[in-house]
Amino acid sequence: MRAYAIGDIHGHLDKLVEIHRRIADDRVQTGDHEAPVVHLGDYADRGPDVPGVLDFLGDGLSKGKPWILIRGNHDRMMAAYLRDPSERDPLRDDLFWLQDTIGGRKTLEGYGVDVALDRDVDAIHADAIAAVSDRHLKLLDGLQNSFAVEGVFFCHAGIRPGVPLDDQSEDDLVWIRHDFLRDTRDHGALIVHGHTPVPQIEHAGNHLNIDTGAAYGGPLTCVVIEDGAVFELTLHGRVPVAADF
Template sequence: MKQTFVVADLHGRLDVLEAALARIEERSPEGGKVVFTGDYIDRGPQSREVIERLRAGPKPGWRWVILKGNHEDMMVRSRLRPAGDRSVRDDERWLANGGTETLDSYNGDIPHSHLTWARDLPSIHRDKHRIYVHAGVDPQVPLSGHDDSILLWLRYPAGKDVQYPGGLHTVHGHTPNPEGPELYKGRTNLDTLAVRTGRLVVGVFDDDRPGGPVDLLEVKVD
């Protein structure tokens, strides 16, 4: 049985990332696929270290799919655009949403290579049975018509199940619930506010079986 493991919002918690990877590798020593759904930076203390770990890549036998989150998008808009092409609002928005902590982790100077890496991350991944994104998808819009304003920023109404046409199950983060994950027929939200709780739940999905996770792997770092 081939499986996909999904890791949601890390927000500068390298300790949580390492704990999650150890648990995943323990579960599947032969390897597999891990999808990261974005928000690797901001708010937590180790944004630089998280990006460096992800850029280093997986062990042999593993495939990583690293998606973009809205916090990577904010950082890119604030730091990568030429000074004359970015607005004060871009800077203020990012800094007010955790960018200050990210800058601190870089001692104020984010390498250009890290910014272009974040800029070039894909915003969506799809397999036979599921759509993986940071925030969500709109069932009224064809996937080809989705842009980052949806994929990185959409908020589902609290408690609402949404089924994308064709029976595709959506796996996302972005909307924090420390009591999560939130499991519905049409979507799974894996954002458990790990930056504050130290608790992250990895979704385990059977590549040959539609729907939600077949298992959940919980890690907790004090």
């Protein structure tokens, strides 16, 4: 078994293109051009080129590339806003997509929308609907909540410990944090996720966090999981990632 996973992208097209270059180089070495590439969500918000990221991902899917696109909480919030600007995330109704801590304004700036604070919110929404293509909306609506292959379970944020993997809720898969990260139990599979930024890859034995803060100036991280072993794909090739628990 071989699978690639890419952490939270957050509108950084340049970093995403570089990661796919590394994957292409690794495929040459292995001769395996069909291993899935799992993108762990949060394509939207905080970064400069969300439209470019969604175009890149959509183009890959249309060409039949073996790519898996997982839903992140930011992607869910973006889609909800475009449907109805008054809609709040059912798990975090205290958050509004356009507030600075979320990054929706940065996303819309990438689409050329005037998001000045003194603009009428209805006008911003109308411009957003006009600017975001149907293709991007369909891509956001079609994201998967999880993906599993041979002892590895991929999701955005993590899982609810003690709940069978097949019964996980979307709310937990895109939002959970501390209840999951603190749990040391065997979950029945290695949980590969992002969502919680860390300075470097964290392999805790039962879960693997690869969100290394691309949204905040950190690198975008990619790993390849091969027959139970984990490797980071660096500029110079594979580097083993050992579990620390």
